[in-house]
Amino acid sequence: xxxxxxxxxxxxxxxxxxxxxxxxxxxxxxxxxxxxxxxxxxxxxxxxxxxxxxxxxxxxxxxxxxxxxxxxxxxxxxxxxxxxxxxxxxxxxxxxxxxxxxxxxxxxxxxxxxxxxxxxxxxxxxxxxxxxxxxxxxxxxxxxxxxxxxxxxxxxxxxxxxxxxxxxxxxxxxxxxxxxxxxxxxxxxxxxxxxxxxxxxxxxxxxxxxxxxxxxxxxxxxxxxxxxxxxxxxxxxxxxxxxxxxxxxxxxxxxxxxxxxxxxxxxxxxxxxxxxxxxxxxxxxxxxxxxxxxxxxxxxxxxxxxxxxxxxxxxxxxxxxxxxxxxxxxxxxxxxxxxxxxxxxxxxxxxxxxxxxxxxxxxxxxxxxx
Numbered sequence: 001x002x003x004x005x006x007x008x009x010x011x012x013x014x015x016x017x018x019x020x021x022x023x024x025x026x027x028x029x030x031x032x033x034x035x036x037x038x039x040x041x042x043x044x045x046x047x048x049x050x051x052x053x054x055x056x057x058x059x060x061x062x063x064x065x066x067x068x069x070x071x072x073x074x075x076x077x078x079x080x081x082x083x084x085x086x087x088x089x090x091x092x093x094x095x096x097x098x099x100x101x102x103x104x105x106x107x108x109x110x111x112x113x114x115x116x117x118x119x120x121x122x123x124x125x126x127x128x129x130x131x132x133x134x135x136x137x138x139x140x141x142x143x144x145x146x147x148x149x150x151x152x153x154x155x156x157x158x159x160x161x162x163x164x165x166x167x168x169x170x171x172x173x174x175x176x177x178x179x180x181x182x183x184x185x186x187x188x189x190x191x192x193x194x195x196x197x198x199x200x201x202x203x204x205x206x207x208x209x210x211x212x213x214x215x216x217x218x219x220x221x222x223x224x225x226x227x228x229x230x231x232x233x234x235x236x237x238x239x240x241x242x243x244x245x246x247x248x249x250x251x252x253x254x255x256x257x258x259x260x261x262x263x264x265x266x267x268x269x270x271x272x273x274x275x276x277x278x279x280x281x282x283x284x285x286x287x288x289x290x291x292x293x294x295x296x297x298x299x300x301x302x303x304x305x306x307x308x309x310x311x312x313x314x315x316x317x318x319x320x321x322x323x324x325x326x327x328x329x330x331x332x333x334x335x336x337x338x339x340x341x342x343x344x345x346x347x348x349x350x351x352x353x354x355x356x357x358x359x360x361x362x363x364x365x366x367x368x369x370x
Contacts, residue, residue, distance in 0.1 A: 025129050027062035028209070030170055034163055034180035035072040037217065038065075044126060048217045051360045053126065053276035055224055057310060061177065063128040064170065065121070068162040070130065074121040081113045126276075131166055141165045150195045151184035160184050164198065167211065171202060175209035179220050191215060224362045229270055229279060232308065237315070238262040241285055241302060244318040252325055252338065258289040258298050270308070271359035280359055281308045281315075289325070297328040298337070 033041070041049055056063055085107045096102050108116075122130055141161040145152040151160040160182060170176050178194075180186075187195045194202075194213035202211040214220040242249050242260060253259065264287030271280040282305045289298040304320040320342045326334040 025062050025064065025174065027060055029059060029061040029175045029177060030064045031056065031061050031177045031179070032064055032066065032167055032170070033069065034182050034185070035069045035159060036181045037179050038069050038073050039076050040181060041217070044123060045120065047358060047360050048221060050272035050274055051221050051224060051362060054229070054272055054279060054362060055221055056126065057276040058224065058229060063123055063126045064131050065123045065128045066131045066163055066166040067133045068159050070121045072159060074117050077117040077120060078114060081117065133162065133166070137165050137169060138162065150197050151182070154184050157184055168201065168205060171205040171208040171211060173209065176211045177214070177220070178211060179214045179217065181216060186215065229310065229362055232266065232268055232281065234266040237266045237283070237285065238287065240315045241318065245302070245320065245323060248323055248340065256291060256296065256298060257293060258291040258296065260300060261288045261290065264288055270362040272362055273359065277310050279308045279310065279362060281306050299326045299328065299334060
């Protein structure tokens with residue numbers, strides 16, 4: 001096995017990546033996913049994909065997609081979609097035999113599958129920047145593969161070498177966050193760490209940025225579960241809640257002559273949405289209400305969810321599940337006096353609604369509620 005000394009990298013700048021493309025990358029930090037990770041995420045359609053949008057927004061990071069990833073992924077996704085279509089058709093044929101006949105299904109056209117695969121491979125939903133290779137970069141990758149340098153030290157892997165050379169180019173101007181599920185990028189018996197020779201190369205990019213390595217998406221997204229999305233202040237939640245349920249509040253006040261203290265507890269759980277600047281917040285709210293004339297005390301409780309705009313911190317679109325009011329008896333026990341349950345009706349009549357991916361929790365399980 002041949003291990004030549006890695007050549008010195010340029011001190012500043014680069015002439016090998018398209019200068020126009022580099023100008024589009026305004027962010028200091030860029031995220032690069034290797035081909036296997038990108039494919040595993042199915043074009044960033046997995047459960048973690050919606051959380052990734054929030055990561056990019058909160059970390060002020062730009063997703064970049066190297067040419068080699070696009071080539072591998074577009075081909076892989078097209079083949080996978082074709083296989084799913086054939087599987088659906090086979091299952092429908094079985095059901096038609098089982099029932100005698102069933103309603104038909106029209107599969108997407110081949111051109112539609114190709115177009116969708118291309119859009120996903122280019123990371124269009126993430127406003128990604130596509131990086132095209134220069135001839136010089138491709139030549140360096142070939143030399144690396146021929147010399148059996150990592151990540152081509154275990155098996156011939158020109159595609160991995162192309163990807164690594166692209167990371168080194170990006171390092172001349174950016175901090176690079178690199179996610180790879182491929183063990184060819186990792187050290188011996190250390191599957192969660194970057195290969196030491198690759199790390200030395202990255203560290204040797206003079207006057208450049210730093211490279212952070214993650215072996216999987218869970219490791220990357222832990223920062224969201226730690227502290228990146230600010231918790232909601234209860235003082236902000238209560239006015240929003242009471243304004244959103246003004247009719248119900250007026251009914252309670254009129255019936256029991258009590259007023260909210262707006263000093264209770266707010267349990268909050270954050271979930272991803274398809275929009276990078278918006279998270280879903282599932283709320284469980286409790287507050288004390290008092291009637292000063294007769295010293296009656298009530299416990300107001302509400303459960304539901306709302307949207308939280310990360311850019312401006314605004315809350316909107318409260319969807320309620322339940323509203324309840326309990327009265328404190330002289331014995332200290334609670335007596336339920338009002339309970340309203342809200343049933344979310346289908347907006348699709350008698351037919352089945354569209355199937356959508358589940359939201360992903362963005363919470364740190366150990367975080368305290370406000």
